[in-house]
Amino acid sequence: MCDETNMTEAGTERDRSKKPSKSVCVYDCRPDSSDALARTLDIANVDYNGFLQALKQLFSLSTNETFVISTTDRREIDEELYKELVDGKTLHLLKSVNQELSVATQERIEYLPHYHTLVQCGMYEYYASEGQKALPYAFAELIDNALSATAKNTGIRRIEIRLLFDESQGGPAVVVMDNGCGMTSKQLNNWAVYRLSKFIRENDMFHSEKPGYERPSPVPRSLNSDISYFGVGGKQAVFYIGQSVRMISKPAGSPDVHEFVMSKEDFERKELNREDIYSGFIRNRKPGDFSHVNVIEEQFLRSIVIEEDGKESFTAVVITGIQPEHVVYLKQYFSLWTRELAHTYHYYIHGIDGNDKRKMRKTDHFSNIDIQISLFERSPRIPALVNLRDVDNDMQTLYVSSSASTFEFKAIGARDSLVEGLIRYHPFLYDRETYPVDPYAASAGPLEDEDEDCVVLNSEGRGKQPIFECFWNGRLIPYTSVSEFEWCKRPKKPGAVPSECYNRISGVLFANDRFQVSTNKLTFMDLELQLRDKETIFTRVHNGQEQRVKIEREFTNWLKDCHERFDKQVMFQGFQGLMTREDV
Amino acid sequence: MCDETNMTEAGTERDRSKKPSKSVCVYDCRPDSSDALARTLDIANVDYNGFLQALKQLFSLSTNETFVISTTDRREIDEELYKELVDGKTLHLLKSVNQELSVATQERIEYLPHYHTLVQCGMYEYYASEGQKALPYAFAELIDNALSATAKNTGIRRIEIRLLFDESQGGPAVVVMDNGCGMTSKQLNNWAVYRLSKFIRENDMFHSEKPGYERPSPVPRSLNSDISYFGVGGKQAVFYIGQSVRMISKPAGSPDVHEFVMSKEDFERKELNREDIYSGFIRNRKPGDFSHVNVIEEQFLRSIVIEEDGKESFTAVVITGIQPEHVVYLKQYFSLWTRELAHTYHYYIHGIDGNDKRKMRKTDHFSNIDIQISLFERSPRIPALVNLRDVDNDMQTLYVSSSASTFEFKAIGARDSLVEGLIRYHPFLYDRETYPVDPYAASAGPLEDEDEDCVVLNSEGRGKQPIFECFWNGRLIPYTSVSEFEWCKRPKKPGAVPSECYNRISGVLFANDRFQVSTNKLTFMDLELQLRDKETIFTRVHNGQEQRVKIEREFTNWLKDCHERFDKQVMFQGFQGLMTREDV
Ligand SMILES: Nc1ncnc2c1ncn2[C@@H]1O[C@H](COP(=O)(O)OP(=O)(O)OP(=O)(O)O)[C@@H](O)[C@H]1O
Ligand SMILES: Nc1ncnc2c1ncn2[C@@H]1O[C@H](COP(=O)(O)OP(=O)(O)OP(=O)(O)O)[C@@H](O)[C@H]1O
Ligand SMILES: [Mg+2]
Ligand SMILES: [Mg+2]
Incomplete structure (x- = not known):
C-alpha cells in the first residue's frame, strides 16, 4: 500500500505541492502473485516504453509474459492514456484485463467538499414557500453575529446595515458593521471554516492557551446575545445575498486590521x-490603509476603510456581487423587511419589557443596542434611514401596546431547558376587538404596493391563529409558533369565562439554548414536543414570584379578571324592530 | 510573500506531508523598513536563541537594536511560545509590540470545511416540526439514488431496504441495495465529495473522456428516475440515520467490487x-471476498458480501451506528413509514396511472420497479416484509381508487418548465362523501398505537385541505401542497355547479426538473409562485389531446358532468315533522 504517495488528482483535491513529481502505485494482481505487493514507480521523466520496461523489471516479468496494466476501473493504460496519468494514481498489474482480483488493493482517495459547500450553502436555506420572506432572515444571521460580538461592550452597541446602491460609487454592496470585539487573524481564519462551531473551536494560535466555550449565565428572557450555534450562519447569509464577501476586522487591543x-x-x-x-x-x-483598493467598482470601500481610524475595534462584512433581484426587493420593500427585523430583535432593541410606550419613564430596562439600516441610491434620491428602535408597527409592538394585562409563566424541563412565557390580554373596547391584526399578512400573495394602508377590521380577535410567537436566545424564530397549551385552551364546555375571551390573548415564548433550532434559524426542532412532555412543569410567575398553584386555575382566574376589568361592551338594549321615520 | 510554504496548522488543515520540516515566514514591519520584505526561515532544528540570531542576521539588525518578533495577532514570541510555533506560521518583526504596521502583510491561511459538514449535514435537514416524519425522507434519498442507478436496467429494477436489527448478528444496521449500474472507483470517489453534483462532475479518470451531464428526455409525468440534484442527499441521509457508512459497489462491465x-x-x-x-x-x-470483515459486530456483513457472487452490478449502502431512537421508531411505526414511502414513490411503483385496481388488465403501464423493505429482529421474532407495491392504504392509492373521473391538464412556463396535473372527482354516494380521509393524519400528535383502526367519518369532503399533492421528477415533495388555481376555485357567487362539488376533488401536480426543490427535497422553492405567473399557460388535456379552449370553462363543465353522473344522493322527501309513536 503506497499511502505515502502525494495524491493530487483523485477527488477534487488538486496539486498541493506543485513539485513536478509524478509517480504511480502499482499492485501486482496477477493470479499467481501470492501477496498484494505494491510498488511505487517514479514516472516523471519516463515515456510509455520506459514505463513498461520499468514495470517488467520491478515485477520480474519475463520477456514473453503477457500482462495488462490498468486503472482500478480496468481501463487499460495504453500510450494515449499513459500521458494523462496523474501523480499518485493507483494501477493494477493483471494477467488479462478481465481477470479477477486475486488480492484486494487499497487506493488512496481525497474527497474535499466541493466549494459549492460554501458558495451555495445559503441558496436553498433561506427560501420561503413563496420566495418572499427569505432575505430579512439572511440579514438576521449577520445581526446575530454582531450581537454576539458586541455583547461585552460597555457603551453603546452599534450595528449598522448599509445598502450601497449608488452605482456611481461602485457596488451594489451590502455592508454590515458593528463596534464589537472584532476578530484576531486566528478568529478570522476560524470564521472561514465551515461548520466550525464555537463549541469545538480553538481561538488562540497556541494550544497551551485554548479557551473552551463558556455557556453564558442565564438572563431574563434568554437575551444573552449568544446567538450562534453551527458555524455556518455568516457564510450562508453572505452567499445568499451576494457572491463575494470581504471581512474586515480589528480586534480590541491590537493596532492591526x-x-x-x-x-x-x-x-x-x-x-x-x-x-x-x-x-x-x-x-x-x-487602520485606514486603503492602498489595496484599486478597482473603480470598489470606490465605496475607500470610505469604509477611512472610517476605521480611531475605532478601538470593529467588524465590517462587505458583500458584493449582490443578486439583482435582491437589490430590487431591498429597495421596494424597505419598510416591510426592516419591520420584520424590528420584530425579530424586538426584545434586544427595546429591552425585556418590549416597546411599551406607557412605561416610557422607567429607564431600568434601557437597551444600549442600536440597529440602524440605511439605503443609499444614486443622487438626487435621498438616503432612507431607519433605526429599528423607531419601528412601531412590528407585531410585538402592536401586541405590547394593545395589551391590558399580562400573565407570566415558566416551563422547566430536563437538562436545564427553560422557557419563559407570557400571555397578554387584548380587551374588547366599546365596538371592536383590540387584538392587533398584521396589516401585511392580510394581503394574500406578494404585496403589490406597500404604501397602501389597508386597515383590516378585526371582528373575531385572534381567530384560529396560534397564541404564541417563539424566541430563541431572545430572537424570533419566525416559522415556529405554538398554538396553545392544555391549561390556556378554550374549554370544551362553557366555563366561568366567556368563550370569546380566549380569542383575546396573544403570547410569547422565550426559549433558552437548550432547545434546538434548524441551521437557518427559521424553525425550532421540537419546542412544542418538548413542552408537551409530561416532565415539563409550568408555573405561573406573579410579581417575580413563582406560584406553586395549579397554572390552569391561575390562568382562568386571570382571564376572568381581565374580562371583568377591561372588556367594555356597548350594547343596544331594548331594540324594538326597524322603524321608518316618516318625517324625513 | 511566502506562499510556497507548506501550511499545516492554520484552520483545521493538519500536517499533510509528515515531513519534519518547520519554517516560518517573517515580515519586516519596522517603521523604517521601506518594503514588505518577507523571508522564510527554516527553524526545524533551531532553538530560541538560534532563531533570534538567524533573525538578526537575515534582517541585518544591529546588536543593540531593540525589536520584537510576534504573531500576526501581536503575541510576542518568547521562549515558551517559540516551542509551539508550527510550520508555515507568519510572523511580524516589529520595533515595539504596539507599533503600527508600516506595510501590509499577507498571511496564508487554510479553511477546510470542518468534518461536521459531512457528519452533521443531515441532522438539521430532516427534522419536522414534531420530530416525527423525518426518517422516511432520509430513506427516500437512498431510494432516489437507487432509482437513478437502475434507470437503464433492462429487467427488473430491484431496490431493497433491510433493517438488520437482530443484534446476535452484529449491528443494528440498515442496508439499502440496488441492482443498478454501480459505481466505478472514480464514481465512488465522487460520491464522497460533498456538493459535487452531477452537473459539475467528471466521471472518468481521464479528462479526455469527460462526459457532461445529459438531461433525460421528457417522459410522461416526469417519471425520469433522475432524482438527484445537489450532491448531498446520500451523505445527509446516511449521517442522519447513523454514524458510519460502508459503500459497496460493483460497476457493470468490471469484475471488481x-x-x-x-x-x-x-x-x-x-x-x-x-x-x-x-x-x-x-x-x-x-466479489464475495470478505477477508476484511473481522469484527464480530459486523457478522451481517459477511452474508452481504457472499451475496455479491454472480451479480453483474450492484450498490449496497451499509449504515451502522444507527441512532437508537431511530431503531425504536423503525420497528414501532413500520407500517406507517413504509406507507409513507409507498406514497412518495406511488407512480414509480405503479406506473403513470397509479394503483388503479380497476385497470388491472391493462399492462401497458407496467412498472418494473420493485422496492422491498424487510425488518429482521432477534429470533423467534419473524421478519416483517413489505413490497411497496402491495401497500394499498397510501393516500394516492386511496385517491385513485375512489375517483370516478379525472380531469387532466398541463401548465407550461418559461424555460421548459412543465407541470402535468390532474384532478379527480370523488362523488357523494348515497349517504356519505367518498373523498378519502388520511386515517393517520386524523390523530393529532404522535400515534400511540398504529394497529388501532380509526375510521373517521368524512362529512365535508376535502374541507379546507389544499387540492394538490406535488411531485418532482415523479416523486412526492411532501411538505409542499398547492391549494387551488383560479380556474378550479369555488366561485364566490353560486354557479352552475353546487358548491359542495368543489369539496369532492383531489389533485396531483407533476413538476419537471425545471422547478427547484430544497436540498432535503421536502419543499419546492417556488412552485406555486411560478404557476401563478401570468406567463404560465394552463391547457386541458383530453384523451391525450391539448384543448385550446378556456380551461376554466372546461373544468366547470367537467365538474358539472361529474356531479350529474356520479353523485348519488338519497333524500328524505316529504318530511312532516317529528312524530311520536304512541304504540311503543
Ligand atoms: N461581526 C462579528 N464580530 C466578531 N466575530 C464574528 C463576527 N461575525 C462572525 N464572527 C465569528 O465568526 C464565527 C462564525 O460565524 P458564523 O455566523 O458563520 O457561524 P456561528 O455564528 O459560529 O454559528 P451560526 O451558524 O449559528 O451562525 C462566529 O462564531 C464568530 O466567532
Ligand atoms: N445506489 C447508487 N448507485 C450508483 N451510484 C450512486 C448510488 N448512490 C449514489 N450514487 C452516486 O453518488 C452520487 C452522489 O449521491 P448523493 O445522493 O450524495 O448526491 P446526488 O444524488 O448527486 O444529489 P442529491 O443531493 O440531490 O441527492 C450520485 O450522483 C451518484 O452518481
Ligand atoms: Mg452566526
Ligand atoms: Mg441523491
Missing part, C-alpha cells in the same frame, strides 16, 4: 488553476 | 492524529 476575501470567482479561479481550493490570504494592515 | 467507508469515528481519529481529514481508501477486491 485583518482583512479576508472569500468569493465565488476566487474559488472558480482556484479550481481552474488546480490550486488549493480552501487556501487564501489574510491581509494584515494598519 | 469497490468499497469505501466513511464514519464519524474515522474523522475523529484523523483530527486527533492531525491526519488529512478528507483522505481515505477505496478497497478494490473480487
Whole structure:
C-alpha cells in the first residue's frame, strides 16, 4: 500500500505541492502473485516504453509474459492514456484485463467538499414557500453575529446595515458593521471554516492557551446575545445575498486590521488553476490603509476603510456581487423587511419589557443596542434611514401596546431547558376587538404596493391563529409558533369565562439554548414536543414570584379578571324592530 | 510573500506531508523598513536563541537594536511560545509590540470545511416540526439514488431496504441495495465529495473522456428516475440515520467490487492524529471476498458480501451506528413509514396511472420497479416484509381508487418548465362523501398505537385541505401542497355547479426538473409562485389531446358532468315533522 504517495488528482483535491513529481502505485494482481505487493514507480521523466520496461523489471516479468496494466476501473493504460496519468494514481498489474482480483488493493482517495459547500450553502436555506420572506432572515444571521460580538461592550452597541446602491460609487454592496470585539487573524481564519462551531473551536494560535466555550449565565428572557450555534450562519447569509464577501476586522487591543476575501470567482479561479481550493490570504494592515483598493467598482470601500481610524475595534462584512433581484426587493420593500427585523430583535432593541410606550419613564430596562439600516441610491434620491428602535408597527409592538394585562409563566424541563412565557390580554373596547391584526399578512400573495394602508377590521380577535410567537436566545424564530397549551385552551364546555375571551390573548415564548433550532434559524426542532412532555412543569410567575398553584386555575382566574376589568361592551338594549321615520 | 510554504496548522488543515520540516515566514514591519520584505526561515532544528540570531542576521539588525518578533495577532514570541510555533506560521518583526504596521502583510491561511459538514449535514435537514416524519425522507434519498442507478436496467429494477436489527448478528444496521449500474472507483470517489453534483462532475479518470451531464428526455409525468440534484442527499441521509457508512459497489462491465467507508469515528481519529481529514481508501477486491470483515459486530456483513457472487452490478449502502431512537421508531411505526414511502414513490411503483385496481388488465403501464423493505429482529421474532407495491392504504392509492373521473391538464412556463396535473372527482354516494380521509393524519400528535383502526367519518369532503399533492421528477415533495388555481376555485357567487362539488376533488401536480426543490427535497422553492405567473399557460388535456379552449370553462363543465353522473344522493322527501309513536 503506497499511502505515502502525494495524491493530487483523485477527488477534487488538486496539486498541493506543485513539485513536478509524478509517480504511480502499482499492485501486482496477477493470479499467481501470492501477496498484494505494491510498488511505487517514479514516472516523471519516463515515456510509455520506459514505463513498461520499468514495470517488467520491478515485477520480474519475463520477456514473453503477457500482462495488462490498468486503472482500478480496468481501463487499460495504453500510450494515449499513459500521458494523462496523474501523480499518485493507483494501477493494477493483471494477467488479462478481465481477470479477477486475486488480492484486494487499497487506493488512496481525497474527497474535499466541493466549494459549492460554501458558495451555495445559503441558496436553498433561506427560501420561503413563496420566495418572499427569505432575505430579512439572511440579514438576521449577520445581526446575530454582531450581537454576539458586541455583547461585552460597555457603551453603546452599534450595528449598522448599509445598502450601497449608488452605482456611481461602485457596488451594489451590502455592508454590515458593528463596534464589537472584532476578530484576531486566528478568529478570522476560524470564521472561514465551515461548520466550525464555537463549541469545538480553538481561538488562540497556541494550544497551551485554548479557551473552551463558556455557556453564558442565564438572563431574563434568554437575551444573552449568544446567538450562534453551527458555524455556518455568516457564510450562508453572505452567499445568499451576494457572491463575494470581504471581512474586515480589528480586534480590541491590537493596532492591526485583518482583512479576508472569500468569493465565488476566487474559488472558480482556484479550481481552474488546480490550486488549493480552501487556501487564501489574510491581509494584515494598519487602520485606514486603503492602498489595496484599486478597482473603480470598489470606490465605496475607500470610505469604509477611512472610517476605521480611531475605532478601538470593529467588524465590517462587505458583500458584493449582490443578486439583482435582491437589490430590487431591498429597495421596494424597505419598510416591510426592516419591520420584520424590528420584530425579530424586538426584545434586544427595546429591552425585556418590549416597546411599551406607557412605561416610557422607567429607564431600568434601557437597551444600549442600536440597529440602524440605511439605503443609499444614486443622487438626487435621498438616503432612507431607519433605526429599528423607531419601528412601531412590528407585531410585538402592536401586541405590547394593545395589551391590558399580562400573565407570566415558566416551563422547566430536563437538562436545564427553560422557557419563559407570557400571555397578554387584548380587551374588547366599546365596538371592536383590540387584538392587533398584521396589516401585511392580510394581503394574500406578494404585496403589490406597500404604501397602501389597508386597515383590516378585526371582528373575531385572534381567530384560529396560534397564541404564541417563539424566541430563541431572545430572537424570533419566525416559522415556529405554538398554538396553545392544555391549561390556556378554550374549554370544551362553557366555563366561568366567556368563550370569546380566549380569542383575546396573544403570547410569547422565550426559549433558552437548550432547545434546538434548524441551521437557518427559521424553525425550532421540537419546542412544542418538548413542552408537551409530561416532565415539563409550568408555573405561573406573579410579581417575580413563582406560584406553586395549579397554572390552569391561575390562568382562568386571570382571564376572568381581565374580562371583568377591561372588556367594555356597548350594547343596544331594548331594540324594538326597524322603524321608518316618516318625517324625513 | 511566502506562499510556497507548506501550511499545516492554520484552520483545521493538519500536517499533510509528515515531513519534519518547520519554517516560518517573517515580515519586516519596522517603521523604517521601506518594503514588505518577507523571508522564510527554516527553524526545524533551531532553538530560541538560534532563531533570534538567524533573525538578526537575515534582517541585518544591529546588536543593540531593540525589536520584537510576534504573531500576526501581536503575541510576542518568547521562549515558551517559540516551542509551539508550527510550520508555515507568519510572523511580524516589529520595533515595539504596539507599533503600527508600516506595510501590509499577507498571511496564508487554510479553511477546510470542518468534518461536521459531512457528519452533521443531515441532522438539521430532516427534522419536522414534531420530530416525527423525518426518517422516511432520509430513506427516500437512498431510494432516489437507487432509482437513478437502475434507470437503464433492462429487467427488473430491484431496490431493497433491510433493517438488520437482530443484534446476535452484529449491528443494528440498515442496508439499502440496488441492482443498478454501480459505481466505478472514480464514481465512488465522487460520491464522497460533498456538493459535487452531477452537473459539475467528471466521471472518468481521464479528462479526455469527460462526459457532461445529459438531461433525460421528457417522459410522461416526469417519471425520469433522475432524482438527484445537489450532491448531498446520500451523505445527509446516511449521517442522519447513523454514524458510519460502508459503500459497496460493483460497476457493470468490471469484475471488481469497490468499497469505501466513511464514519464519524474515522474523522475523529484523523483530527486527533492531525491526519488529512478528507483522505481515505477505496478497497478494490473480487466479489464475495470478505477477508476484511473481522469484527464480530459486523457478522451481517459477511452474508452481504457472499451475496455479491454472480451479480453483474450492484450498490449496497451499509449504515451502522444507527441512532437508537431511530431503531425504536423503525420497528414501532413500520407500517406507517413504509406507507409513507409507498406514497412518495406511488407512480414509480405503479406506473403513470397509479394503483388503479380497476385497470388491472391493462399492462401497458407496467412498472418494473420493485422496492422491498424487510425488518429482521432477534429470533423467534419473524421478519416483517413489505413490497411497496402491495401497500394499498397510501393516500394516492386511496385517491385513485375512489375517483370516478379525472380531469387532466398541463401548465407550461418559461424555460421548459412543465407541470402535468390532474384532478379527480370523488362523488357523494348515497349517504356519505367518498373523498378519502388520511386515517393517520386524523390523530393529532404522535400515534400511540398504529394497529388501532380509526375510521373517521368524512362529512365535508376535502374541507379546507389544499387540492394538490406535488411531485418532482415523479416523486412526492411532501411538505409542499398547492391549494387551488383560479380556474378550479369555488366561485364566490353560486354557479352552475353546487358548491359542495368543489369539496369532492383531489389533485396531483407533476413538476419537471425545471422547478427547484430544497436540498432535503421536502419543499419546492417556488412552485406555486411560478404557476401563478401570468406567463404560465394552463391547457386541458383530453384523451391525450391539448384543448385550446378556456380551461376554466372546461373544468366547470367537467365538474358539472361529474356531479350529474356520479353523485348519488338519497333524500328524505316529504318530511312532516317529528312524530311520536304512541304504540311503543
Ligand atoms: N461581526 C462579528 N464580530 C466578531 N466575530 C464574528 C463576527 N461575525 C462572525 N464572527 C465569528 O465568526 C464565527 C462564525 O460565524 P458564523 O455566523 O458563520 O457561524 P456561528 O455564528 O459560529 O454559528 P451560526 O451558524 O449559528 O451562525 C462566529 O462564531 C464568530 O466567532
Ligand atoms: N445506489 C447508487 N448507485 C450508483 N451510484 C450512486 C448510488 N448512490 C449514489 N450514487 C452516486 O453518488 C452520487 C452522489 O449521491 P448523493 O445522493 O450524495 O448526491 P446526488 O444524488 O448527486 O444529489 P442529491 O443531493 O440531490 O441527492 C450520485 O450522483 C451518484 O452518481
Ligand atoms: Mg452566526
Ligand atoms: Mg441523491
